[in-house]
Amino acid sequence: MIRLVDVTKRYPGTESPAVDALDLTIDEGEIVTLVGPSGCGKTTTLKMINRIIEPTSGTITVDGTDITSRPAHELRRGIGYVIQQIGLLPHKTIEDNVVTVPRLLGCDDDRMADRARELMDLMDLDQSMLTRYPSELSGGQRQRVGVARALAADPPVLLMDEPFGAVDPIVRRRLQEQLLALQEDLQKTIVFVTHDIDEAILLGDRVALLRVGGTLAQYATPTELLSEPADDFVVDFLGEERALRRLSLLKVADLDYEDGPVVDADADADTARAAADKYDANWVGVTDDGRLRGWLWTSELGSGPTGSNDTRDFRVWIRPDDSLRTALDAIVSTQNNVAMVSDGERFHGMLFVEQVTAELLK
């Protein structure tokens, strides 16, 4: 969809290029995050795609067409653009801001009004904001308007330059989740610049890690990047928590977790003790019809069925779609180093700390 071939950008008065002979192919419908230390040319690379910055040499094509084959302003009307400072027009209402590109393209007023309302819904913004001015909105709301504006003419390509860099971490997290949810439906081709490796890994279908001087250090899926870093620079950039970051990409359901020391309420005390021994545990869980009732020490087992004893509640539960990083956090807070996996209805099994650490060492 987007193809950079041998693209170099040298700013006047600087010795080394900001982007050096870069080749990069971005497929249709994927999110590619450009990440790297400051001075790696990630923003320059992004801005060359919509010709905010013109490359010194090399060619860039979007959908097979050289981007220099038509006037820059026409190219840009076909590419969504979101920047960190947002840059809403302060003298226009939110509605006028949102339909900036449709207006430039000459859409009629009724269609633009409808589109503005659609986009507000899409971005989870209240319709009443349409008549307000940007200065009346919070930072997070403004940034969502910025994304709505970029989507207004339904462009196949979105360029996002650290769009969530200026909002607080909680709002950023929400915006990231919203972007991923949107992308499920919209399937845009998105190039996303960030300096935050966690954000790059979270959002990117592929991550392009650039090093200072504008060369590609590694271009890979997040999992590949974390499990097979190309060189020391990549390892350094991924940081101490590389293994933990990889855990955040894996889900509990990806592991073969076991049932653990669990017996049905009907089972007798010997069966319960045997189940506990199998896991070298001094406690046993009790299930009722697939639901986990609770647990008790093996020393408390009476002579009747296991279910006739009093049980304590399991306190730490995780869901199959939780990340392994969340699971690890949960597990280490327990005495028994184990978390119960449940979808809220049915008991799936138990996840022991050893299973997670084994994954860490892979």
Add this chain to the structure above:
Amino acid sequence: MTGLATPVEVLAQGAPLVDWAWIQRNTDLIWDQTVEHIVLTVVSVGLGLALSLGLALLALRWDWLSGPILALGGILYSVPSLAAFALLVPFFGFTATTAVIALTTYTVLILVRNILIGVNGVPGDVIEAARGQGYTEGQILRGVKLPLAVPVIIAGVRVATVTVIGLVTVTALIGLGGLGGLILTGFRLLPPLPVMIMVGTVLSVVLAVAFDLALVGLQRLLTPWTRRAAD
């Protein structure tokens, strides 16, 4: 004694400062002079604004021009108003043309400077975002830079207008002057007529205040976005 009396001495001799009878007898004269004052002001500031916009656009198009344009404006601004009229009279006579040319030149420095400050003060991220959405450079100037410069431009128009209202009185020396005509005649009469001087002065101040308030109102009307602050 009478021929040399100053307005203060005349007042001291018992001439009234507020002579309602005189004012009532001369409402037509006062009205005509006020209208002339307003016309000279509006025409001069209007022409000045048009000229300044043109010059500012040149300076914005060719950056190196802004230095010379502002320097020229500065030189024109520094010429004493009396001298300006004296210099122009040989060419245009004792006419409104002379007055308007002189008055217009006084607005140019203030207005060009404020237009440039206003336009150059538009945040870079707003311009980049507009460019990134597909605005042409012309659309950015007309649709983004100039509208956002309106508060600063109107601030310049306010200063220029109040300055011109004061300067119009000086054109009395070439036979115009609006309310300045009243003031000058009041001095020249034998004996001087304090009420004329008073009426001319007070109305000139009233005009300045009224224009300034009207321009504040105009700015609020033109820039609704500046009125609503973030919560």
